[in-house]
Every structure is written in structure tokens, then in C-alpha cells.
Amino acid sequence: MDRTALCTLGDIPPLSAHRRPIVKPLPDHLFTPHGASAETRWEAMAGQGYHTPNDRFFVGNHTTTPLIDAHSWRLRLHGDGLAGPRLVTYTELRKLPARTMDVAIECAGNGRSLFGAGGAGGASWGLGGIGVARWRGVPLKAVLALAGVRPDAVDVLATGLDDPADARGRVRHVVPLAKALDDVLVAYEMNGVPLPPDHGYPARLVVPGWVGIASVKWLGDVEVSTRPLDNPFGTGVTTPSVKSAFELPRPARIPFGQRHVLRGRSWSGAGGIAKIEVSTDGGRSWRKAFHRRGTRAWTPWHLEWCPREKGPGVLLARAVDHNGYRQPEITAYDKMGYLFDAIVAHPVIVE
Incomplete structure (x- = not known):
């Protein structure tokens, strides 16, 4: 050439x-x-x-x-x-x-x-x-x-x-x-x-x-x-934060009194996920979700739930990565909207 x-x-x-x-x-x-x-x-x-x-x-x-x-x-x-x-x-x-x-x-x-x-x-x-x-x-x-x-x-x-x-x-x-x-x-x-x-x-x-x-x-x-280069599209951040999401629409409609398997995924740019917890009562109590171990890109998880009350509700999921970082309840506002990592309320309607 x-x-x-x-x-x-x-x-x-x-x-x-x-x-x-x-x-x-x-x-x-x-x-x-x-x-x-x-x-x-x-x-x-x-x-x-x-x-x-x-x-x-x-x-x-x-x-x-x-x-x-x-x-x-x-x-x-x-x-x-x-x-x-x-x-x-x-x-x-x-x-x-x-x-x-x-x-x-x-x-x-x-x-x-x-x-x-x-x-x-x-x-x-x-x-x-x-x-x-x-x-x-x-x-x-x-x-x-x-x-x-x-x-x-x-x-x-x-x-x-x-x-x-x-x-x-x-x-x-x-x-x-x-x-x-x-x-x-x-x-x-x-x-x-x-x-x-x-x-x-x-x-x-x-x-x-x-x-x-x-x-x-x-x-x-x-x-x-051989010298540092300008990064005009740099965000000022490199590693994505810890997040969790439910594989559900917003809001999700859940049958009353029936066994349901809640599924979702958690991830961290800093490495794998060590623990996932799910709350089906708006944060009053938490249960450990079953998750796939040894994955780094993201971690699928699931938890059984049989709703006993009809009406609107909130599901929550939080994760801890292998570095010990836990998703917070709230996260500091960023003017560029980068690295959101707080626990997200997922609305459901039990009917």
C-alpha cells in the first residue's frame, strides 16, 4: 500500500x-x-x-x-x-x-x-x-x-x-x-x-x-x-454508574392474587453486581432477588411476588456492585444529566 x-x-x-x-x-x-x-x-x-x-x-x-x-x-x-x-x-x-x-x-x-x-x-x-x-x-x-x-x-x-x-x-x-x-x-x-x-x-x-x-x-x-489531545465531545465522566430496571411497562398492570415473577437487570460500569434487592411495598421492606452470577456487562435477576392488595403501588429495585457501591435513594443533580444512579420508583396497578 x-x-x-x-x-x-x-x-x-x-x-x-x-x-x-x-x-x-x-x-x-x-x-x-x-x-x-x-x-x-x-x-x-x-x-x-x-x-x-x-x-x-x-x-x-x-x-x-x-x-x-x-x-x-x-x-x-x-x-x-x-x-x-x-x-x-x-x-x-x-x-x-x-x-x-x-x-x-x-x-x-x-x-x-x-x-x-x-x-x-x-x-x-x-x-x-x-x-x-x-x-x-x-x-x-x-x-x-x-x-x-x-x-x-x-x-x-x-x-x-x-x-x-x-x-x-x-x-x-x-x-x-x-x-x-x-x-x-x-x-x-x-x-x-x-x-x-x-x-x-x-x-x-x-x-x-x-x-x-x-x-x-x-x-x-x-x-x-505523544501529547494529550483535546476531547471536544468529552463528558467529563468515564465510568457509568450503578442502575437497576424492571422489565415492565410504566405503569405495569399486575393480576391480583396470582403468582408473578418480577424480572429486571442491574449494571455498573465499574464491574459486576454483587447483590440486588427488590421492594414490592414502596420501600417498607426489601427482599433479595435471585441473580445470575459471574456476569459483567449487566446482571439479570428475578423475584416471585403474589400481590395481596388491589390498586396502585410502587416497585423498587436497588443493586450493590462488586466495589461495594450501593444505589442511593436520591442522587445529586447534575446540570448535564450525567450518571444518574438513584433507586427508581416503578409504578404498578394491581387489578
Whole structure:
């Protein structure tokens, strides 16, 4: 390959005549729309197994999903932290040794609308700005090795091929080199199939344990630098907080006097979940839920309940992660709506 003939991001035409912000269907029973983004309804996860199916995985877009031809796509590697520039084709990427990982992608603003009064900016996510998929791709470490990483490199800046979001330009995010060479993946498959357009086709970053903005979709450019790089789309946070959600509509209608199995999921960007408790009486008492052990992306759980009183009620769920962090009853307001982690009241009607 002629390394002197490297194209820039502007030389790669990613878009077709497509104009909708999101390509895949967004039926009301699966999604709540938020402009260019779409939130998964938690009741849509009932009975779906560990991974979020592609057709109901949330979409977090800054502008419009681009439609990119994998044959003309190139990943540009450059920067003074590399031995030299390099272009990587889709065919080359697919030939490199692959790895498969179960990883959660979660928007930093997941739960933003639950802060209540205060008017935090951004999409008004409930708790559905998260999904877990089985990602397959090439460790970023192996991709960067094609261009030779210098020993004095410190930062990696990944840029996507979607349209510029605002005056800041294209969506991009900085990952420290130590993290980039640890567990970051350049993914090309999602749940056993090529990445759908809304989820980054033909290739995206998957950054385990970090907020979703770091997992840049439609990856087109990676700069490796020997100096700290500017992070214009940085949120100021890296690790998602602990949360719990019921796989139920809001409000949920529960039959009176019948055995019912409450199901939900808890997660923490800092690691696995150690304990989940559920209250069916508005917090007056708590019971330990049965949960799947040894999972890191998120933890499914369940609890039997036979309601003895008709009328409206509230379900609560709280989790403790392996670091000992417990979901609080309330959480401090954040003006950007980031890292909501409080226990969420889930309304039910027993009838």
C-alpha cells in the first residue's frame, strides 16, 4: 500500500441520499424516540435473553446515521505517536485475529429525565439508553500495531464518519493509550451479524466500562499522539454508574392474587453486581432477588411476588456492585444529566 497516498476523512463520502436520522424501524412498543436518538422500552427486553436484540438496541445519534460502503471504507491511522501513517481496509480488518466480547454500551445521560426538576440538557432518557451486545472485532492494539505505536505515545483520538454534530465538527473521543491497548475493540459484528447501520457499520469502537460516547460509531480516523489531545465531545465522566430496571411497562398492570415473577437487570460500569434487592411495598421492606452470577456487562435477576392488595403501588429495585457501591435513594443533580444512579420508583396497578 502506498502510504503517501493517504486520504482524509473529507475524501471518504459516507452518505447516500438517506435522510432519516435512524435507519431501522422504531415501533412504539419497542422504542421511545428522542429526536435523532431512540430509547429502548424496558418491557421490550422481557424474555429476550442476556443480549439486547439488534432490532431493539437503543440508538444514540448526534446527527444522522450514515450509509457507508464497506468496500470503499478506509480506517486512517496517523499521528506522531505512530511509526508512520497507514490505511486499513475492511478486508484487512476482517483478516486480523478476532475477539468476541459481551459489553454494555450506555449513554452518559441515561436516566437524565429522572433527575426531576432542573432542566438538564440533552435527550430525556429514562433508563433505556443502554444495551448489551456480543461484539466481535479486532483489538485496537492489533490494529494500531499495523502502523507501529511509539513508546512515547500517550493518547488515542477516534473520529466517526457521521456528519458534523455542530461547530465542534465530527463526533470524536479521546482514550488514553493504556486503555486503548488494554481491552478496546474495533468491532465489525454485533450479535453474530455485521454491524447494522445505526450501530456503526462497517466498524466502530467498543470501549468496555466507559460511557457510550467513547465507543465511536462509523469509525474512520484514529490519531495516536505523544501529547494529550483535546476531547471536544468529552463528558467529563468515564465510568457509568450503578442502575437497576424492571422489565415492565410504566405503569405495569399486575393480576391480583396470582403468582408473578418480577424480572429486571442491574449494571455498573465499574464491574459486576454483587447483590440486588427488590421492594414490592414502596420501600417498607426489601427482599433479595435471585441473580445470575459471574456476569459483567449487566446482571439479570428475578423475584416471585403474589400481590395481596388491589390498586396502585410502587416497585423498587436497588443493586450493590462488586466495589461495594450501593444505589442511593436520591442522587445529586447534575446540570448535564450525567450518571444518574438513584433507586427508581416503578409504578404498578394491581387489578
